[in-house]
Amino acid sequence: MEQSSGLLTICPPGMVHRSAVLAQRKGKGGIFKSHVRTRKGAVKLRPLDYAEKQGYIRGVVKEILHDPGRGAPVAKVQFLNAYRFKRDTELMLATE
Secondary structure, eight states: OEEETTEEEOOOTTOOOOSSOHHHHHTTOGGGSOOOTTOOOOOOOOOOOHHHHHSOOOEEEEEEEOOTTOSSOEEEEEEEOSSSSSEEEEEEEOOO
16 A cells, blocks of 8 residues: 555555556667667578479578577578579578
């Protein structure tokens, strides 16, 4: 029980008066924000094209990277482009 300006206010049992609720504090930022400036990039699967619809496509793993804030490592995989004379580099999750 606490007293404020002459009126008696009753708190439910187990509730403690604080300046702000934890969920309200999370909205401000600070320690609850994720640190994304050291991330390696967006991890995606290849866009589905004709070659992959018919079977599978060969790719070469060029590098295995550690991405901070992620549990699994990231693989940098190079594929031949199906429509132009060039190579496409994709970032994929390197699971077991």
